[in-house]
Amino acid sequence: MLNGLLVGSLYAIIALGFVLIYKASDVINFAQGEFVMFAGYVIAFFLLSMELPLWGAAILAVVVMVVVGYAVEWLVLQHLIGRPVVAVIMATIGLASFLQGLAQFLFGIETRNVPLPISDDPIFIGDVLLNRVELIAAVLAGLGFAAIGWFFVKSRSGIALRAIADDQQVSQAMGIDVRKYFALAWAIAGIVALLGGIFWGNATGVDVQLALIGLKVFPVVILGGLDSIVGAIIAGLVVGLVESMAAGFIDPIVGGGTKDLTPYVLMILVLMIRPYGLFGKEIIERV
Amino acid sequence: MINRETGTFKRSFGEDLALYRVPLPRIVMTLIVLWVFVGFPLVGSEYWLGMANLLGIACLGALGLNILIGYTGQISVGHAAFMSVGAYSAAVLMREFDMPWVFAMIGGGCSAAIVGMFFGIPSLRIKGLYLAVATLAAQLIIEWIINHWGWLSGGAQGSIYVKAPVLWYGFADGQILTMKLEENIHFYFLIYIVLALGILFALNLFRSHLGRAFIAVRDRDIAAEIIGVNIFKVKLIAFGIASFYAGVTGVLYTYYYSIANFEMFSLGISIQFLAMVIIGGLGSILGSIFGGVFITMLPIVLDFMLRGVGGSIFGWDDATVSSFLPQWQLMLFGGLIMFFLVVEPDGLSKLWRNFTDYFKVWPFPYL
Numbered sequence: 001m002l003n004g005l006l007v008g009s010l011y012a013i014i015a016l017g018f019v020l021i022y023k024a025s026d027v028i029n030f031a032q033g034e035f036v037m038f039a040g041y042v043i044a045f046f047l048l049s050m051e052l053p054l055w056g057a058a059i060l061a062v063v064v065m066v067v068v069g070y071a072v073e074w075l076v077l078q079h080l081i082g083r084p085v086v087a088v089i090m091a092t093i094g095l096a097s098f099l100q101g102l103a104q105f106l107f108g109i110e111t112r113n114v115p116l117p118i119s120d121d122p123i124f125i126g127d128v129l130l131n132r133v134e135l136i137a138a139v140l141a142g143l144g145f146a147a148i149g150w151f152f153v154k155s156r157s158g159i160a161l162r163a164i165a166d167d168q169q170v171s172q173a174m175g176i177d178v179r180k181y182f183a184l185a186w187a188i189a190g191i192v193a194l195l196g197g198i199f200w201g202n203a204t205g206v207d208v209q210l211a212l213i214g215l216k217v218f219p220v221v222i223l224g225g226l227d228s229i230v231g232a233i234i235a236g237l238v239v240g241l242v243e244s245m246a247a248g249f250i251d252p253i254v255g256g257g258t259k260d261l262t263p264y265v266l267m268i269l270v271l272m273i274r275p276y277g278l279f280g281k282e283i284i285e286r287v
Numbered sequence: 288m289i290n291r292e293t294g295t296f297k298r299s300f301g302e303d304l305a306l307y308r309v310p311l312p313r314i315v316m317t318l319i320v321l322w323v324f325v326g327f328p329l330v331g332s333e334y335w336l337g338m339a340n341l342l343g344i345a346c347l348g349a350l351g352l353n354i355l356i357g358y359t360g361q362i363s364v365g366h367a368a369f370m371s372v373g374a375y376s377a378a379v380l381m382r383e384f385d386m387p388w389v390f391a392m393i394g395g396g397c398s399a400a401i402v403g404m405f406f407g408i409p410s411l412r413i414k415g416l417y418l419a420v421a422t423l424a425a426q427l428i429i430e431w432i433i434n435h436w437g438w439l440s441g442g443a444q445g446s447i448y449v450k451a452p453v454l455w456y457g458f459a460d461g462q463i464l465t466m467k468l469e470e471n472i473h474f475y476f477l478i479y480i481v482l483a484l485g486i487l488f489a490l491n492l493f494r495s496h497l498g499r500a501f502i503a504v505r506d507r508d509i510a511a512e513i514i515g516v517n518i519f520k521v522k523l524i525a526f527g528i529a530s531f532y533a534g535v536t537g538v539l540y541t542y543y544y545s546i547a548n549f550e551m552f553s554l555g556i557s558i559q560f561l562a563m564v565i566i567g568g569l570g571s572i573l574g575s576i577f578g579g580v581f582i583t584m585l586p587i588v589l590d591f592m593l594r595g596v597g598g599s600i601f602g603w604d605d606a607t608v609s610s611f612l613p614q615w616q617l618m619l620f621g622g623l624i625m626f627f628l629v630v631e632p633d634g635l636s637k638l639w640r641n642f643t644d645y646f647k648v649w650p651f652p653y654l
Contacts, residue, residue, distance in 0.1 A: 028416040028419070028420075030419075075625075076625050076628075076629060079629045080628065080629065083628075083632065085362070085415035085416050085419075086356065086360075086362050086415070086569075087628050087632060089362065089415075089416060089419050090561060090562075090565050090624060090628060091624070091625050091628045091629075093364075093558055093561065093621075093624065094562070094620075094621040094622070094623075094624030094625040094628070095621060095625060096621065097558070097617050097618075097620050097621030097624070098617070098618050098620075098621030098622050098625065099621070100617050100621075101613075101614045101615065101616070101617030101618030101619075101620075101621065102614075102618055104613075104614045104617070105611060105614040105615070105618065109614075215423070215427065218420045218423060218424070219424075222417070222420055226416075260427075260431060261427075261428065261431045264424040264427050264428055265424075265428065267420070267421075267424050268409070268421060268424050268425075268428075271409050271412075271413055271417060271420070271421050271424075272408070272409055272412070275409075275412055275413045275417050
């Protein structure tokens with residue numbers, strides 16, 4: 001149960017980057033998993049090949065991810081503003097493939113590990129066994145959510161982003177540089193992906209498989225509502241929980257592997273019943 | 288004039304029904320058909336025949352996906368999964384019920400169509416990105432089922448071997464003459480006859496009531512509903528037709544490799560077919576063909592170029608090239624998708640149209 005919640009908080013981190021981009025620019029980012037993977041490769045490169053301390057590697061990796069985020073926005077996505085949804089989705093799918101190739105080309109194909117200065121000894125609360133890294137990740141995720149919540153509500157840029165999410169044309173008329181803030185959103189998403197990359201890289205090692213985590217993001221964001229940060233957190237926890245319950249209760253009956261399936265079944269159900277998710281805004285369409 | 292529509296009047300019902308109304312395209316099409324069914328099989332080497340087979344299968348799959356995405360505007364990221372449904376249905380039909388391969392092929396197409404329509408049900412309420420995500424789930428769920436239900440998919444490897452299709456080509460001395468389809472040249476004719484049927488069906492579909500309804504739903508679904516198109520029915524039929532194409536594509540792959548294997552139908556393949564449709568041109572049958580050829584040839588040409596050019600200029604040997612070839616393929620593939628989306632959203636078919644339009648008025652463009 002608790003472990004499910006902890007894994008769920010890791011899902012929530014990745015989903016957060018996804019929601020950020022969708023909220024600001026209405027772009028569905030199919031490359032979120034690849035972002036996380038790329039960030040994992042970058043931090044592993046700085047830690048292992050350059051042998052930098054963790055804080056130095058983290059700062060450099062933040063710089064790299066911000067640059068990548070900006071580059072994606074400027075080179076590709078800003079040209080696609082106002083084009084059909086299919087085009088934007090395909091562009092991010094292309095981006096995913098590109099990032100996979102690039103990461104392997106730059107950093108090699110072998111699996112890297114992201115070592116963290118955290119001991120592997122489990123913590124016992126009562127008789128429940130907890131993984132220390134996951135616990136810290138969950139705490140950091142909580143802090144991250146708080147920071148981003150503060151950013152969206154209080155800071156000038158955050159308010160601008162919310163305005164853009166509400167209505168692009170009007171915010172442009174009010175003197176908000178929409179392109180600049182789109183790029184900002186992508187840069188933040190890059191940083192969030194880095195957070196995900198560090199912890200997932202520590203948990204599973206960094207290789208192409210890590211990008212598959214990106215697919216797990218979809219059940220989370222669909223359940224939570226595409227444009228809701230609170231939704232991403234809660235749905236991340238729910239999906240983590242459902243996975244561990246499926247592994248606990250259904251697996252013995254049907255014989256294994258349901259852990260990977262249940263999130264998607266859940267997602268199909270949500271799509272059929274309540275497509276805009278738990279906390280998303282309902283869209284009413286007119287001709 | 289042989290290539291201009293001006294001055295070409297439809298004086299009979301037959302002329303109105305013709306697919307090509309001006310002489311030049313008709314001549315070109317005849318030449319192409321002659322080349323495909325007579326010329327190429329005579330001169331093509333074994334290697335090129337094998338390549339042509341893969342191209343043909345890919346084009347058929349891309350055509351199906353284009354009907355769904357390009358003409359009906361319903362995005363699907365699960366095309367390869369529907370192919371696998373077709374492939375496995377046909378394989379099971381042949382293995383368990385010893386069904387003739389033609390019926391197994393149609394059966395595979397139909398079962399893929401049914402599964403596709405089932406996963407198309409959410410399209411009633413959702414569209415665009417939500418639909419993309421729903422079909423993504425379809426892809427993953429179908430892959431999972433094939434991987435985990437051994438009784439269906441032939442054990443832990445998830446693959447079923449099928450016998451070579453047997454063709455009855457004649458009747459003599461009270462016996463049916465049969466031959467096994469197992470060489471490239473046999474498959475070549477099988478694949479290209481199916482592809483030709485697929486293209487003919489698609490060309491005529493979009494001149495029919497149903498095809499027009501597809502386009503109306505794509506352009507503005509709510510407006511289409513108001514003028515009396517039953518959106519749900521139309522979307523489901525679109526999913527059905529596209530999945531039927533996908534299923535037949537899967538069956539062809541199965542016959543060609545004489546094995547049904549889930550690894551041939553992974554998410555990556557779905558994305559490849561998406562790329563074919565985008566790069567070839569959305570809403571264009573010619574575009575599907577261009578896209579299918581382009582994406583299938585891309586890795587082969589890249590391989591050739593890197594080995595040839597890289598070898599002579601930078602002195603790379605085979606091992607060096609092989610070490611980074613897959614990464615370059617991924618990068619080029621993703622880069623090309625983004626490039627086409629930004630620079631030429633209507634794809635290769637638009638470039639071709641620009642080219643032919645130019646020659647329609649050549650040499651007097653100002654007239």
